[in-house]
Amino acid sequence: MVQCAAYRYRATIRRPPAWLWWWWCWLGCVLWLWGGPSRVNAGGSAEPCTGLEAIDLSNATVITGDGVIEHEGIRYGPSQYFHDESGVRRGCVCRVxxxxxxxxxxxxxxxxxxxxxxxxxxxxxxxxxxxxxxxxxxxxxxxxxxxxxxxxxxxxxxxxxxxxxxxxxxxxxxxxxxxxxxxxxxxxxxxxxxxxxxELIDINEAHRWYSVGILVSIPFLLVTFIVYALLPEMQNVPGKSLMCYVAALTTTYILLALMRWGVYDLLSTTCYTTGYIVYFTLLAGFFWLNVMSFDIYWTFGGSRGRTTERRKFLFYCLYAWGTPVLLLSLVLLFDHTELIGKDMRPQIGESRCYLKDDKLIEFLYMYLPMLILVGVNVFFFGVTAKRIYQMEQATATALSSESRRHAKYEKDRYRFSLYVRLFTIMGVTWTVEIISWLLGKPSVASSSWLVYALDVCNCLTGIAIFFLFVWKQKVKTLLLQRFTKRRATGRKGHQAYATSTISTTQSTEAKHDPNTTITLTDMTHAN
The missing domain is CATH 2.170.180 (Methuselah ectodomain, domain 2)
Structure with missing residues (x-):
């Protein structure tokens, strides 16, 4: 029996990865947002006045023969009124x-x-x-x-x-x-x-740069969240904490960018709602940073309770999501009741789509909680660094002889270094933010250098988080294993189906071939 194998040549065309297409789409959206608003209302109008400034003078009284008319006590000369396209006489009240x-x-x-x-x-x-x-x-x-x-x-x-x-x-x-x-x-x-x-044009330009800086960070934050969501191996307590932090930060960045672009009208429902959401997510991000600082502090603290990982993460969620909810509830209570005087109320959405533009209000409701959390984080990191140094000095010999403990120690120590770098990045960003807040508003005639410093920091935040927690060999290996395993499983299923089909076909042919002789021994061992 001669078996012939047929080989087909398949030309392999390397397609660009899917993420590259998404990146170009995102870049196109950013460029469109950059150029789009600047062209709004660029065209002029042939009428001398429009909108509210064009008063209906249909019932006006003619005063003199030279075309002077009067309406509600205001007199209009011939050059101060006109007839619109529908023939209605309208007066330019702002000329009078x-x-x-x-x-x-x-x-x-x-x-x-x-x-x-x-x-x-x-x-x-x-x-x-x-x-x-x-x-x-x-x-x-x-x-x-x-x-x-x-x-x-x-x-x-x-x-x-x-x-x-x-x-x-x-x-x-x-x-x-x-x-x-x-x-x-x-x-x-x-x-x-x-x-x-x-806002003047140059101030708008500064806000646009700020928004673009935020938008550059958002894709990296989204990829970080998606990667951790796809890999069960990364969904331990530190991994889930990072996912919650990234989710809060991404939501804050998206809404801040929309606010900076002037998407919401002042005193509108969307303005109020966005202000309250940004207040909640901004605080939640800082509380999740605090959770990660405490978790690494607890890891090196030597305390070993019987709390399971699931129970520990539940406590973290109650703290990191629950405390901002309580603070937001207080803000809502103060804004919509008479418990405190109006001068001390947050007044979100009234003068702008966030807290009232007042140093005392901003300090009490935003910067004070942030400064407290940052101070606590510094304490946790300082104590943890001291403990790591003491452990390295006192137990170097013991760790070298206990490979399993040594591996866990190195893993925790590496996680501590990641958190320190993350905290440093966020600390620099918000330090610049606080400095700009202390210095007051930038000149309305020219943008401050602090705006560009904030822009750079916000650009680096999402990128830094991505490279610290995703662009690692371990994560790359896990992603490769996950998608390779999925493709391999699909190929195995297809091969198993093909093998089963071939076996069935061969047995059927053997069954119906009159020239095939099946011995009793073959029948016995067929099963």
Whole structure:
């Protein structure tokens, strides 16, 4: 019997890995976000005024024969009104009166105010200023809406930080904003009128760089989470803790990037919701860093209780997720009740989509918990480093003779070094953040170097976590084994099916071949 084997030549075409396609898609999205908002509202309008500034003058009264008309006590000359495409006569009220925007994101009847007491100076701003009610001053016309920031966002400032010129310009520091670039908030319970101003182009550029820096980190954080989720061998207590930390950090980064891009409207429901979520996830990230610091401290502490790994991780979850939930509950309670005065409330989502832009508020609700956790982490790492040094000095001989203990010790020691590097990276990032917070707002005329330092730190965070915890030989080997085993299992199943089919076919042919002689011995041993 001659067996013939047929060989087929298969040309192998190496396709690029799947992650490369995803990386290019992500890069394209980042570039689109970078260029997209800058083109919003780039085009002009042929009409002399639009929107709220174009008042319907259909019922206006003709005053003189030269085209002067009057509506609600305001007179318009021929050059101050026009007919739109539908033939409706509209007047440019801001050409007759000095317009002032009142910050409003809901229906106008819900934003109406009875008075608006503001510090006003002469047009140059050099003379003395006095408090005047804009509602009672015929020189001003109030528009209830957010100012047209042309793709930018509105930042809030306190009433004692700005001055309104009688010419309608808002003076803040060394910068002047025209009426198109600021709005006044409704008076608070103390009668103080705060304001919001549009970010200038250079400030927008700084925020875009900050957002792009965050977006660069996000793919590396997502890959880190996915890799640990795919490998059961990495899902011990330290691995699960890292997954929780990465999940909190990724959520924070995504929402912060959206906030920096001005996606949410001020005082909107999404603005409030995003502010509370960012507050929770930001604190949760720090609490999970604290958990990892404590876990390595406990590992080298010599304490060996009977708590199982599952029970220990449950306790960690209750602490790292539960404590931020309690802090968030307090923030919600303070914001929506009268337990404390308004000056001490977090006021998330009112002047911006996060905590009120006030140093005391930010310190009490955000930086104080962070500083406490960072201090505790420094203590844990310091004590752990001291214990490692003492163990190396006292038990070097014993460890060399006990290979199993030595292997576990080296593993824990390596994990400690990883945590120290991770803590250092996050520590540098938030140290720069705290320094920028202490120095105050960067100049609205030019971006601060701290913004670019934060951008670099945020770029490095996700990349550093990826290379510290994923780009390791152990993880690469586990991934290779997992996917190789899966392909091998598939090939074995296919081969087993093919072998079974061939055996069945051969036995069937033998059964029906009249020339085949099956001896009794063969029949006996067939089973």
């Amino acid at each position: 009166r000095q317009c002032i925007y009142v910050c409003c994101t809901t229906a106008i009847d819900q934003c109406l105010v009875s008075e608006l007491q503001v510090n006003i100076s002469d047009p140059t701003g050099a003379g003395p200023h006095q408090t005047e009610d804009l509602m009672a001053d015929d020189r001003y016309y109030l528009l209830y809406s957010l100012p047209p920031c042309h793709g930018g966002t509105v930042l809030s400032i306190s009433g004692d930080e700005f001055l309104l010129h009688s010419g309608g310009q808002l003076a803040y520091g060394t910068s002047l904003f025209g009426y198109h670039h600021f709005c006044l908030l409704a008076p608070d319970e103390n009668g103080q009128v705060d304001a919001g101003f549009c």
